[in-house]
Amino acid sequence: MSLGTAGTIPVTILSGSLGAGKTTLLNHVLRNAADRKIAVLVNDMGELNVDAELVSEESELSVADGTVAELSNGCICCELQDDLETAVVRLARERDFDHLVVEPSGISEPAPVARLFTGGSPAAARYDVDAVVAVVDARLFADTFESDGTPEQTVAEGGEDERRPLSDLLVEQVEFANVVVLNKRDLVTDEELARVESVVRALRPDAEIVTAEHSTVPIASVLGTGSFDPQTAAERAGWRQVLGEGEAESDGNDEHGHGDGHDHGHDENDGHAHDHTHPEEAYGIDSFVYERRRPFHPERVASVLGDLPDSVVRAKGSMWVAGREAAHLTYSQAGPSAYVEATGRWIASLPEFEQKAYRDNRSDLGFEWDETWGDRRTGLVFIGRDVDEESLSAALDDCLLTDEEMDAAWDEFENPFPAEPGERTTLAEPSVEE
Numbered sequence: 467m468s469l470g471t472a473g474t475i476p477v478t479i480l481s482g483s484l485g486a487g488k489t490t491l492l493n494h495v496l497r498n499a500a501d502r503k504i505a506v507l508v509n510d511m512g513e514l515n516v517d518a519e520l521v522s523e524e525s526e527l528s529v530a531d532g533t534v535a536e537l538s539n540g541c542i543c544c545e546l547q548d549d550l551e552t553a554v555v556r557l558a559r560e561r562d563f564d565h566l567v568v569e570p571s572g573i574s575e576p577a578p579v580a581r582l583f584t585g586g587s588p589a590a591a592r593y594d595v596d597a598v599v600a601v602v603d604a605r606l607f608a609d610t611f612e613s614d615g616t617p618e619q620t621v622a623e624g625g626e627d628e629r630r631p632l633s634d635l636l637v638e639q640v641e642f643a644n645v646v647v648l649n650k651r652d653l654v655t656d657e658e659l660a661r662v663e664s665v666v667r668a669l670r671p672d673a674e675i676v677t678a679e680h681s682t683v684p685i686a687s688v689l690g691t692g693s694f695d696p697q698t699a700a701e702r703a704g705w706r707q708v709l710g711e712g713e714a715e716s717d718g719n720d721e722h723g724h725g726d727g728h729d730h731g732h733d734e735n736d737g738h739a740h741d742h743t744h745p746e747e748a749y750g751i752d753s754f755v756y757e758r759r760r761p762f763h764p765e766r767v768a769s770v771l772g773d774l775p776d777s778v779v780r781a782k783g784s785m786w787v788a789g790r791e792a793a794h795l796t797y798s799q800a801g802p803s804a805y806v807e808a809t810g811r812w813i814a815s816l817p818e819f820e821q822k823a824y825r826d827n828r829s830d831l832g833f834e835w836d837e838t839w840g841d842r843r844t845g846l847v848f849i850g851r852d853v854d855e856e857s858l859s860a861a862l863d864d865c866l867l868t869d870e871e872m873d874a875a876w877d878e879f880e881n882p883f884p885a886e887p888g889e890r891t892t893l894a895e896p897s898v899e900e
């Protein structure tokens with residue numbers, strides 16, 4: 467057995483939109499795994515049948531006992547009867563194999579699957595995440611982010627009423643992956659491919675990008691990469707890196723829902739955009755940060771952030787909105803879809819003793835505490851091609867409260883934004899054409 471670190475079994479997690487080429491990739495891997503014994507886990511019975519059939523075209527099913535099918539090349543297919551965790555632990559106990567490949571079906575977010583193999587869980591004791599692979603349909607990606615018209619498919623559909631804007635899902639999968647397979651190379655031009663690649667690079671700067679036709683990738687790029695770190699995966703997204711630039715030291719782990727923890731070390735009041743671009747990183751894709759410490763007027767900012775210029779591919783970050791003094795709001799835009807979610811509370815809205823405890827525990831807040839407003843602030847990253855930063859910043863500045871509005875009763879503003887953690891407001895949706 468070729469085990470991962472500390473005797474654990476390496477795991478490759480496949481993600482990708484419907485029809486992107488995950489099963490094709492899986493078959494390619496099984497066919498070319500040489501003497502490595504691969505276990506395959508598919509978390510959907512319907513899908514298992516399809517995949518097992520495809521897989522068996524190459525290597526005949528020799529054993530099928532209802533729950534586990536062993537292929538003559540040593541591959542083991544296991545349907546998910548138990549929850550994923552129980553299944554992977556059972557698999558490691560009962561079978562002998564070198565590498566596990568997980569292909570979650572439907573609208574699968576790779577992050578929760580990867581989390582399963584980390585921390586102190588029984589699965590973590592036996593496995594190590596080796597790679598999270600995002601299989602991207604280059605044609606679909608180009609149509610979603612790079613074309614003027616509406617792509618044919620705008621909604622990602624999984625099983626059981628799962629529907630999400632496709633752009634949202636594509637962005638999330640790429641941002642989390644350490645390997646991105648740009649598949650269906652034959653369906654895009656060189657120019658389109660270069661543009662897709664530049665967007666992918668901006669979304670996840672350190673991912674390994676492999677271009678493929680029929681998912682024919684070098685096996686070493688999906689098995690044995692050893693470069694996926696679940697602890698920092700979420701921090702590696704392009705938008706976070708842009709936001710965190712310059713104060714990486716103070717950034718720390720920031721998944722607490724209280725803020726993104728960044729200090730650009732300048733004007734504490736209204737602040738000014740921390741301008742920077744990264745042409746060297748992203749072949750024509752630029753990014754900038756808009757940072758202010760003055761609240762937005764809810765209706766004005768909803769209208770601007772719900773209708774960003776097409777040049778913006780991805781935007782994300784914290785927003786401070788008048789009338790939502792407790793809610794830490796997180797804005798997320800991906801192509802034609804945009805929403806705001808209350809992801810936590812501003813620390814300054816907590817009772818005094820909790821604030822103190824929180825601040826004592828986190829000397830690395832990463833930004834200056836404002837005497838009046840505490841941690842309330844706006845820090846948004848915009849990533850796109852030739853984005854007119856000046857006019858977008860000016861449009862957002864027009865959404866900040868005026869001096870007169872600062873003295874008004876903020877609760878009386880019409881307010882479309884969520885107030886309670888977990889609540890979400892959709893600001894823009896792709897037009898659905900089915």
Ligand SMILES: Nc1nc2c(ncn2[C@@H]2O[C@H](COP(=O)(O)OP(=O)(O)OP(=O)(O)O)[C@@H](O)[C@H]2O)c(=O)[nH]1
Nearest residue numbers: 483484485486487488489490649650651679680681
């Ligand atoms: N033209 C073209 N077609 C491809 C390519 N790769 C895969 N396909 C086809 O795209 C279709 C979907 O591929 P799958 O591998 O089943 O995709 P999947 O991601 O597993 O799909 P789901 O399991 O349904 O989510 C199949 O008909 C493949 O033959 C490619 O590079 N070019």
